[in-house]
Structure formats: structure tokens, C-alpha cells
Amino acid sequence: xxxxxxxxxxxxxxxxxxxxxxxxxxxxxxxxxxxxxxxxxxxxxxxxxxxxxxxxxxxxxxxxxxxxxxxxxxxxxxxxxxxxx
Numbered sequence: 001x002x003x004x005x006x007x008x009x010x011x012x013x014x015x016x017x018x019x020x021x022x023x024x025x026x027x028x029x030x031x032x033x034x035x036x037x038x039x040x041x042x043x044x045x046x047x048x049x050x051x052x053x054x055x056x057x058x059x060x061x062x063x064x065x066x067x068x069x070x071x072x073x074x075x076x077x078x079x080x081x082x083x084x085x
């Protein structure tokens with residue numbers, strides 16, 4: 001959608017690693033309120049608009065690559081077919 005996303009999850013889990021390595025959301029690996037406030041302030045700060053735009057464009061690209069229903073369905077069908085070989 002082009003809207004910046006804040007992801008909050010513990011370091012070391014798959015989703016946190018995925019978000020971090022793909023730079024497709026503002027990644028927070030703590031449950032501290034101040035870290036969330038810092039993330040929100042960063043995202044709404046006009047000085048960071050270029051970084052936020054890059055992040056949201058990357059998120060759209062990642063979502064098309066990994067979460068598109070047609071791609072996922074095709075991969076699923078191929079996986080099922082390969083089990084019968």
C-alpha cells in the first residue's frame with residue numbers, strides 16, 4: 001500500500017530476520033515503549049522521507065515477490081507435484 005510499517009518482534013525469529021534483511025519495515029526488536037515512540041517519530045519526520053519512501057517501495061516489491069497469491073499458489077502446486085515423483 002506504500003504505507004510504512006513498524007514491525008515489533010524478538011530478535012532471532014524468522015519474521016524479524018526477514019524484515020531486517022529485506023529492509024521492508026521499521027524493525028524493532030524490543031518491547032520498550034520508548035523504542036516504539038522513536039520508530040513513530042522517525043517515520044513521521046519529514047527529514048527521513050527519502051528513507052521511508054525506499055522502505056515502502058521495498059516492502060511493495062517484497063510483498064509481490066513473496067506474498068502474491070498467484071506466485072504462492074504456483075509454488076504450492078509445484079511442491080505437491082514434486083512429492084509424487
